[in-house]
Amino acid sequence: MIKFSDVKKVYSDGTEAVNDFSLTINNGELMTLIGPSGCGKTTSMKMINRLIKPTAGTIYLNDTNVEDYNIHELRWNIGYVLQKIALFPHMTIEENIAVVPEMKKWKRKTIRNRSHELLDMVGLDPSIYSQRRPSELSGGEQQRIGVIRALAADPDIILMDEPFSALDPISREQLQHDIMQLQKEIRKTICFVTHDMDEALALGDRVCLMKEGRIIQVDPPQELILNPASEFVKEFIGERKSPWQTAVDVIADQTKSQIITKSAYAHNKYPNQGTFIIKDHDNTFAGMVADGQNQEKCIVLENDLPLSKAIDIMQDKNQQLYPVLKSEQLVGTLTYKDIVTYLKRETASKDGVIR
Structure with missing residues (x-):
C-alpha cells in the first residue's frame, strides 16, 4: 500500500508543484494520475521512490515512511517504467531484464527462468528474443521489455511514467491491453501517470485527477464519468471519449x-x-x-x-x-x-x- 499524507513540494524557485496531497493506493490497485501539464502528477509519483524529496508531509509504503528505507533497497523493490525505456544497447534482452535480479544476487538459473517466464507472459518467444539486442526490436517490443524489466525482481510496486505516449496508436492500444491482462495475473500495486484521459479511464481501477498540484477527484472510472465532482472534471473528460469507447461497467x-x-x-x-x-x-x-x-x-x-x-x-x-x-x-x-x-x-x- 502507498499512502501520501499531506504531501507538499515547493521547488527552490518558489514553484509549488504539489500541495495538500493525501492519497492511498491500495494493495493490488492500479491508480492512474492525470491532469493538465504541470499539475504535479509526475512529481507526486517520483516522490514514492525518492527521486524527488517532498518539502512537507509523509509518504508511506506498507505503513513505513519511505525515508526510513535504505535508498537502494527501496528502489530495487519498486519497478519503474519510463516513456524513454533506456534499454542498455550493448546488452541482450535477457541481460537487460536481469539487471536488478543480479544486483539482488539471484542465482543465474533463477534469473534465466524468470526472464523467460516474463518474455512468455508478454508474448515474446524467449528462444527468439532473449539473445537479441534492443536495436533489433520494434518500439512496442522495446516497451514490453521495459515493462517486464520492471517486473523482473518481482517488486510489490510498479511506477509507470507515461510509458506509452511515444508509441503509435496501434502499438499503444495493444500495450494498454497487455497491461490490463498482465495486471489481472500479477495484481501489483501500480501508480500510472498519463496525459491521455482515455488511457486513464481504460486502465485505472481508480483515477486521480489533479489540477495545480492538488487532487480534484479520485474515483473509479465510471463514477468519474457519471458523477464529475466539479465543472473542471466534466470539462476535462469532455468529448475526448467517444460513447462507443465507454467501458461496459x-x-x-x-x-x-x-x-x-x-x-x-x-x-x-x-x-x-x-x-x-x-x-x-x-x-x-x-x-x-x-x-x-x-x-x-x-x-x-x-x-x-x-x-x-x-x-x-x-x-x-x-x-x-x-x-x-x-x-x-x-x-x-x-x-x-x-x-x-x-x-x-x-x-x-x-x-x-x-x-
Missing part, C-alpha cells in the same frame, strides 16, 4: 433485478420465466439460467470492454442478458437495450436531436 445495470443467489437457484426460488444471472455468496459469478434452463455456454463480458467490442461479441447471439465481470466478480448485467439507451442519450444534442 459504466452502464451495467446495478439494480440486481435479474441476479439471483446460488442458494436461490439450488432451491428453485426464482421465477421460471426470464433470464437470471447466478452469483455465489461472495459475489462471484456462478452461471446463468434462462426460462428455468441452465445456460452452460453463456457469454460473459469483462468490465473494461468498450461498447464497440461488446456489440461485436453480442451481435447475432440469442443470449438476452450478459453478465459483466471484474476478476470473476459480478459488477452488473448488460442488454442491447442498455447500450441503445446509453448511446441515444450520449449522442443527443441539447435540443434533443440525435446527431
Whole structure:
C-alpha cells in the first residue's frame, strides 16, 4: 500500500508543484494520475521512490515512511517504467531484464527462468528474443521489455511514467491491453501517470485527477464519468471519449433485478420465466439460467470492454442478458437495450436531436 499524507513540494524557485496531497493506493490497485501539464502528477509519483524529496508531509509504503528505507533497497523493490525505456544497447534482452535480479544476487538459473517466464507472459518467444539486442526490436517490443524489466525482481510496486505516449496508436492500444491482462495475473500495486484521459479511464481501477498540484477527484472510472465532482472534471473528460469507447461497467445495470443467489437457484426460488444471472455468496459469478434452463455456454463480458467490442461479441447471439465481470466478480448485467439507451442519450444534442 502507498499512502501520501499531506504531501507538499515547493521547488527552490518558489514553484509549488504539489500541495495538500493525501492519497492511498491500495494493495493490488492500479491508480492512474492525470491532469493538465504541470499539475504535479509526475512529481507526486517520483516522490514514492525518492527521486524527488517532498518539502512537507509523509509518504508511506506498507505503513513505513519511505525515508526510513535504505535508498537502494527501496528502489530495487519498486519497478519503474519510463516513456524513454533506456534499454542498455550493448546488452541482450535477457541481460537487460536481469539487471536488478543480479544486483539482488539471484542465482543465474533463477534469473534465466524468470526472464523467460516474463518474455512468455508478454508474448515474446524467449528462444527468439532473449539473445537479441534492443536495436533489433520494434518500439512496442522495446516497451514490453521495459515493462517486464520492471517486473523482473518481482517488486510489490510498479511506477509507470507515461510509458506509452511515444508509441503509435496501434502499438499503444495493444500495450494498454497487455497491461490490463498482465495486471489481472500479477495484481501489483501500480501508480500510472498519463496525459491521455482515455488511457486513464481504460486502465485505472481508480483515477486521480489533479489540477495545480492538488487532487480534484479520485474515483473509479465510471463514477468519474457519471458523477464529475466539479465543472473542471466534466470539462476535462469532455468529448475526448467517444460513447462507443465507454467501458461496459459504466452502464451495467446495478439494480440486481435479474441476479439471483446460488442458494436461490439450488432451491428453485426464482421465477421460471426470464433470464437470471447466478452469483455465489461472495459475489462471484456462478452461471446463468434462462426460462428455468441452465445456460452452460453463456457469454460473459469483462468490465473494461468498450461498447464497440461488446456489440461485436453480442451481435447475432440469442443470449438476452450478459453478465459483466471484474476478476470473476459480478459488477452488473448488460442488454442491447442498455447500450441503445446509453448511446441515444450520449449522442443527443441539447435540443434533443440525435446527431
